[in-house]
Amino acid sequence: MNGWKLFLLTIALSIALIGCSSSAGTGDGTGETDMGDASESEDKVRVTTTIGQxxxxxxxxxxxxxxxxxxxxxxxxxxxxxxxxxxISKLEEADIIFYNGLNLEGNMNDMFVNMAQSKPVIAVTEQIPEEQLLEVEDGIYDPHVWFDLKLWQEAVKVIESRLREIDPDHADRYAENAAAYLREIQDLHEYIQERIAEIPEESRMLVTAHDAFGYFGNAYGMEVRGLQGISTDAEYSVNDVNAIVDLVTEHNIKAVFIESSVSEKAIQAVVEGAAAKGHDLTIGGELFSDAMGEEGTEEGTYIGMIKHNVDTIVDALK
Ligand SMILES: [Zn+2]
Known part of the structure; x- marks a missing residue:
């Protein structure tokens, strides 16, 4: 019996030792990999942003x-x-935070103030001259500046200069990349002008669920109407729907548009209202207003989402 006990004890100890050494081995390996990743990502500038654009x-x-x-x-x-x-973890672990500003991220203002105590928290719209912003009420500005590509270029320049500040060793690379991206945006700006010109002048009216396209209309010559104003936190009324129905019927507008980040209920109500008045109005497609499309798709990029919007709008209204 003693012999058996000793034998079992030996086996048990061996298993324990094997277990120990193998788990220690795995642990070391993982540890090394982790450290490798950590030092590599520590070397990179960690950036957290609000919107995908x-x-x-x-x-x-x-x-x-x-x-x-x-x-x-x-x-x-x-x-x-x-x-x-x-x-909050993503904001905390960032070296720098970029947000849109102009109260787009209305519920996050306290968070930005809080985070700004320990790191740069930058509104990308900070350098846009006030006179180029659309003022909707006293001191309240339309935040959807990415739809005027000239204004968005100003936002890109803010990002460039802040990255250069925080990582000066790579300033040249940031400048080079920014210049290339600004050129891409410039090309798209010209593409939009060409495409909008395909819509007969009297049909250049863009109706969407909320007023995200004020800058777009301003920059590219379209009249824009949203049911909900510049923020979706406002409700729309039956009167708002009726006013839009009258407008599109009167101007014989062919299509209105839904948005990927807003309920399509209000736009459906407009289509039904127009039908009741005998005006054939369709939904011209889905636009990306405040959020980009799915990651990995063309619309999941800023350039792609703008191009998608323009093509959708022009093809439905021309
Ligand atoms: Zn919006």
Missing amino acids: IADAVQHIGGDRVKVQAIMGPGTDPHVYRTSQGD
Whole structure:
């Protein structure tokens, strides 16, 4: 019996030792890999942004020098967005935070003030001259500046200069990347002008669920109407729907548009209202207003979402 006990004890000890050494081995291996990743990502500038349009610009300018994450994904409405615990971690671990500003991220203002105590928290719209902003009420500006590509170029320049400041060793690379991205935006700006010209002048009216396209209309010569005003936190009324129905009927507008980040209920009501008046109005397609499309698709980039919008609008209205 003693012999057996000793034998079993020996086996048990061996298993324990094998277990120990193998788990220690795995642990060391993982540890090394972790440290490798950590030092590599520590070397990169960690950037957290609110909307995807900003993250996309940061990625273009920063290239492999930055590790970017956007807290608002496809279909997310920034006006009413509330930060989750996961978002707070992303904001906390960032070296620098970029947000749109002009109260687009209305519920996050306290968070930005809080984070600004420990790191740069930058509104990409900070350098746009006040007279180029659309003032909707006293001191309240339309935040959807990415739809005027000339204004968005100003936002891109802010991102470039802030990245150069925080990572001066790679300033040249940021400047080079930014110049290339600004050229791409410039090309798209010209493309929009050409395409909008295809719509008969009297049909250049863009009706959407909320007023995200004021800058677009301003820059490219379209009249724009939204049911909900510049923020989705406002409700629309039956009167708002009726006014839009009258307008599109009167101007014989063929199509209205839904948005990926806003309920399509209001736009459906407009289509039904027009039908009741004998005006054949269709939904011209889905536009990406405040959020980009799914990651990995063309619309999941700023350039792609703008191009998609323009093609959708022109093809439905021309
Ligand atoms: Zn909006």
